[in-house]
Amino acid sequence: MSLVDVVSVLAATIRLATPLVLATLGGLFSERAGIVALGLEGMMLAAAFAAACIAHVTGSAWLALAAGMGVSMALSLIHGFASVTQRGDQVVSGMALNILVAGLCPTLGLAWFQQGGQTPALGHGERFMPIVLPFADGVAGVPVLGPIWNSLIGGHNLIVYLAALLLPLSAWLLYRTSFGLRIRAVGENPHAVDAAGLSVAGLRYGALALSGILVGLAGADLSIAEGAGFGRDMTAGRGYVALAALIFGKWRPVPAVGACLLFAFCDALQVRLQGVALPVVGVVPVQLVEALPYLLTVVLLAGFIGAARAPRAIGLAFVKTR
Amino acid sequence: MRRDLPMLVDYVLIPALNLLLAFLVGAIVLALIGVSPVAALGTLLDGAFGSLDGLGYTLYYATTFIFTGLAVAIPYQAGLFNIGGEGQAMLGGLGVTLVCQAMGGYSLWLVLPLAIVAAVTFGAAWAAVPAILQVKRGSHIVITTIMFNFLAAAFMTYLLIDALRAPGDPSPETGAFPASTALPYAHEWAARLGLAMEESPLNLSFLVALAAAFLVWLFIRRSLLGYEIRATGLNPSAATYAAIPVGRVTVLAVCLGGACAGLVGINEVMGVLHRLVLGFTAGAGIVGIAVALMGRNHPFGIVLAAILFGALYQGGAELAFDYPQVTRDIIVVMDGLVILFCGALENMLRVPVTRAWARWRTVPA
Numbered sequence: 083m084s085l086v087d088v089v090s091v092l093a094a095t096i097r098l099a100t101p102l103v104l105a106t107l108g109g110l111f112s113e114r115a116g117i118v119a120l121g122l123e124g125m126m127l128a129a130a131f132a133a134a135c136i137a138h139v140t141g142s143a144w145l146a147l148a149a150g151m152g153v154s155m156a157l158s159l160i161h162g163f164a165s166v167t168q169r170g171d172q173v174v175s176g177m178a179l180n181i182l183v184a185g186l187c188p189t190l191g192l193a194w195f196q197q198g199g200q201t202p203a204l205g206h207g208e209r210f211m212p213i214v215l216p217f218a219d220g221v222a223g224v225p226v227l228g229p230i231w232n233s234l235i236g237g238h239n240l241i242v243y244l245a246a247l248l249l250p251l252s253a254w255l256l257y258r259t260s261f262g263l264r265i266r267a268v269g270e271n272p273h274a275v276d277a278a279g280l281s282v283a284g285l286r287y288g289a290l291a292l293s294g295i296l297v298g299l300a301g302a303d304l305s306i307a308e309g310a311g312f313g314r315d316m317t318a319g320r321g322y323v324a325l326a327a328l329i330f331g332k333w334r335p336v337p338a339v340g341a342c343l344l345f346a347f348c349d350a351l352q353v354r355l356q357g358v359a360l361p362v363v364g365v366v367p368v369q370l371v372e373a374l375p376y377l378l379t380v381v382l383l384a385g386f387i388g389a390a391r392a393p394r395a396i397g398l399a400f401v402k403t404r
Numbered sequence: 405m406r407r408d409l410p411m412l413v414d415y416v417l418i419p420a421l422n423l424l425l426a427f428l429v430g431a432i433v434l435a436l437i438g439v440s441p442v443a444a445l446g447t448l449l450d451g452a453f454g455s456l457d458g459l460g461y462t463l464y465y466a467t468t469f470i471f472t473g474l475a476v477a478i479p480y481q482a483g484l485f486n487i488g489g490e491g492q493a494m495l496g497g498l499g500v501t502l503v504c505q506a507m508g509g510y511s512l513w514l515v516l517p518l519a520i521v522a523a524v525t526f527g528a529a530w531a532a533v534p535a536i537l538q539v540k541r542g543s544h545i546v547i548t549t550i551m552f553n554f555l556a557a558a559f560m561t562y563l564l565i566d567a568l569r570a571p572g573d574p575s576p577e578t579g580a581f582p583a584s585t586a587l588p589y590a591h592e593w594a595a596r597l598g599l600a601m602e603e604s605p606l607n608l609s610f611l612v613a614l615a616a617a618f619l620v621w622l623f624i625r626r627s628l629l630g631y632e633i634r635a636t637g638l639n640p641s642a643a644t645y646a647a648i649p650v651g652r653v654t655v656l657a658v659c660l661g662g663a664c665a666g667l668v669g670i671n672e673v674m675g676v677l678h679r680l681v682l683g684f685t686a687g688a689g690i691v692g693i694a695v696a697l698m699g700r701n702h703p704f705g706i707v708l709a710a711i712l713f714g715a716l717y718q719g720g721a722e723l724a725f726d727y728p729q730v731t732r733d734i735i736v737v738m739d740g741l742v743i744l745f746c747g748a749l750e751n752m753l754r755v756p757v758t759r760a761w762a763r764w765r766t767v768p769a
Contacts, residue, residue: 120546164748173485173546174697175748181690182740185733186433193437193729322550329544367566373558376551380534383543 089229091350096238097308099346100245101126101300101317105324106331106338107252108296112158113333114256115289116269116395120176121161122297123321124183129154129301131187134201134312135194137208143306146208150302155294157183162290166283169399180321188314201305201312210239210307239307241299248296253335265289269393272400282400300324319376326379333393341382348374409754409761419700419746421753426741433737437729444723444730451722452715460590460604461721466707466714467606467671470613472692473699473706474620475527475665479535479545480701481624482657483637488534488549489665490689491556492527496666497673498560499526501568501578501680504673508582515585519674520612520667527666528659530556535658539651545658553689564682576682587675609671614707616664621703623660633657665689687736691717694739697747713739 105126109119133150137143157179164175188199195201215236221228256262264285268275272282300320305312323345331338352371359365409418431441452462472489479486499522507515534548561576570579587608594601624630632653635643643650672684695713699705720735745752 164744168749168752170748170751172748174743177487177693178740178744178748180740181693181743182737185736185738185740189433189437189731189733189737192731192733196729199731199733319550319554322547326547326551329547367562369558369562369565373555376554376558380537380543380548380551380555383548384537384541 085226086229087354089234091347091354093233093237094350094353095343095347096234096242097346098349099343100238100242100308101303101320102324102327102342102346103245103249103339104241104300104303105297105321106327106342107248107335108293108300109325109328110252110256110293110333110335110338111265111289111296112293113328113396114269114393115265115286116272116393116398116400117162117165117286117290118172118176118397119293119325119328120173121157121179121321122176122324123317123319124176124180125154125157125294125297126301126304126321127180127187127315127317128157128183129298130305130316131183131191131201131301131312133298133302134204134305135191137204137306138195138202138311141208143207143209146306147210147299147302150306151295151298154298154301155291158290158294158297159287162287165399166286166290169401172397184315187312191312199314204306204310208306209310210241212237212239213243239303241303241307244299245303248299249335249339252296256335261288266393269395272395273403276400276402282402286400297321323375323379326383329392330379330382332391345375345378348378409758413757413761415700418750418753418757419698421757422745422750423698423742425753426738426745429741429745430734430738434730434734439723439727439730444727447723447726448716448719450719452719455602457591457602457604458718458722460601460606461718462711462714463590463610464605464607464671464676464714465717466710467610467613467675468668468688469691469695469710469713470617470707471664471667471671472688473695473710474616474692474703475661475689476692476696477661477699477701477703477706478620478624478633478664479658479661480696481630481637482633482654483640484535484538484545484654484658486531486549486658486661487546487693488531488552488662488689489692490685490687491549491553492530492662492665493668493685493689494556494560495530496523496527497669497680497684498563499523499666500669500673501581504581504585505578507585509584512584512587516587516608516670516674519585520670523666523669524663525666527669528663531658531662531665532655535655538658539654557683560682564680568680578680581674581678585674586678587670605676607671607675609667609675612667612670613710616667617703617707620660620664624703629653629656665692690736691739694742694746698742 105122109122112119129150132153133146136149137146161175161179164170165172191199191201215231218232218236221231264275264280268282268285276282304316327341327345328338330341352374355366355371356368434441434444451458453459472493475489475492476486500519503515503519503522507518530552534545534552537543537548538545564576568578569576590606591601591603632648635648636650636653640650668685668688673680677684691713695706695709699709716735716738720732724730724732
């Protein structure tokens with residue numbers, strides 16, 4: 083494998099990791115506040131659809147981004163209404179959102195655009211295009227620095243850089259601010275938070291709104307940055323993989339994002355591995371390589387996180403003690 | 405325990421109101437895409453119940469949904485949410501296929517029990533891994549069963565493209581099974597009795613599904629193991645103190661769910677397709693979640709809910725035929741809405757209904 087191959091696999095890893103990282107950070111705030119984030123898949127898919135629709139209609143990628151975040155946040159708050167206000171089953175509520183969105187997007191897409199449930203392909207001006215860094219032309223001919231500067235560090239869309247920025251920001255918010263402390267407290271012991279005179283419901287709704295914004299970015303990345311339009315089931319289980327990364331990272335931002343990068347690396351590698359004869363095993367079936375992220379998720383969940391402790395109050399409805 | 409509401413209100417009126425809410429939102433979606441909800445309801449009801457073949461289709465879909473509904477309901481009794489019905493059904497279909505391919509020429513009454521055993525075993529085996537991982541390693545069964553759905557889909561794709569595909573066939577499916585393994589259709593039996601019934605895919609599996617629902621009821625409500633499953637679901641720590649082997653009981657409940665999902669193969673593969681086709685489950689596992697929630701995880705409730713969803717599927721197909729802007733996806737929307745309103749938001753109407761009931765009771769008639 084030459085340097086160019088290595089750089090292209092790593093660059094693909096970064097691109098594939100971006101929606102996972104954003105969704106995982108979104109899930110982080112929800113779960114640390116004690117609300118199961120099983121609706122990530124649906125929120126992401128809805129955001130991708132809304133962003134693609136608005137980008138096509140208005141031609142503005144920024145409005146589309148806002149629409150994606152808005153729709154995702156609305157779904158997150160519906161999840162909140164079911165989980166916090168109605169004290170319903172959070173797993174059921176999350177699955178309901180996933181299934182509802184999986185049906186609703188192609189239904190509305192077909193009625194609005196008559197393209198079999200897809201949205202029309204977006205032009206360059208209607209989406210976030212790869213950003214070319216300064217001196218790109220100058221270093222293009224330089225052996226090692228050229229590909230690294232142009233393909234690994236540069237050459238990604240805005241949302242990729244945003245995701246890189248949001249990781250330290252989320253970690254800071256969660257661990258170094260009073261809002262973050264309260265979020266963590268409300269996921270561990272809501273009664274203590276209540277006794278301190280804070281609103282458990284208010285904090286949980288706040289965390290869910292934040293979660294919606296982050297997951298909305300993930301969805302928009304798929305349809306108006308990395309891709310050029312919405313396609314059926316385009317999230318392809320990424321919401322679940324993000325949730326698995328969150329659990330694998332023991333509900334902490336940096337390890338969880340590390341898990342995202344690991345999943346994305348496997349995904350990037352599988353494209354390379356297809357049809358290639360490996361030493362010892364020979365040609366691996368395409369389906370096995372494609373199933374690798376899911377297989378890895380199961381193995382990771384089964385093998386190494388036995389001791390991981392979830393936020394103590396996760397999935398439990400808060401009932402005020404008298 | 406004092407009840408705030410009479411049984412009838414609690415178990416009939418509130419679920420009915422929740423269902424009504426789901427349908428109201430569904431009607432809004434239909435109106436949004438330019439279909440009159442009233443006309444659509446007419447098409448739907450007429451398509452599902454208006455003719456004998458329509459009814460046949462309704463009950464054929466219901467057969468599959470009874471199996472996938474039970475697949476969710478049995479683990480739910482033990483307090484676990486099985487989302488893996490889709491993958492378990494695929495594996496069940498594989499088991500049925502292996503039996504049907506090997507047993508050509510034998511009597512159907514020998515092949516059918518063997519096929520049922522294979523479907524049940526394969527479905528249960530696919531469910532066993534997430535169940536054991538949950539009990540032994542604490543990996544969340546919701547996520548592992550979702551992953552196992554993806555894994556099952558990849559596995560079936562591999563098998564149907566590289567291993568089981570009929571030679572020279574471009575599409576990912578096996579060759580047709582020997583004709584002797586096909587289950588009898590309802591219209592064939594009707595013809596033998598001298599009744600004219602138009603062709604529909606309704607077959608003997610419907611009776612298998614009804615029997616399965618009855619056996620599950622018997623097992624859950626009338627057997628010791630069923631009692632242990634329910635005790636584990638209601639309070640695992642209390643069950644542990646009562647010397648119930650909670651881990652083993654949990655695995656058993658999930659495996660029984662997987663076994664029921666596997667039986668989908670009897671209806672779809674052995675009953676109708678007569679070959680294994682990629683993607684034959686077509687989202688039935690997901691519908692099972694809605695069916696189980698609507699049927700309140702009770703086998704008899706599940707049969708009723710499955711027939712309702714069968715009607716939605718068949719009526720929805722008629723709807724898609726009449727309106728170009730409607731596809732099967734509208735049914736997925738209804739799945740989601742039913743799960744939302746009958747599952748996650750099931751208590752939303754309980755407070756106002758309880759209040760209204762109390763007021764009505766105190767006012768002297």
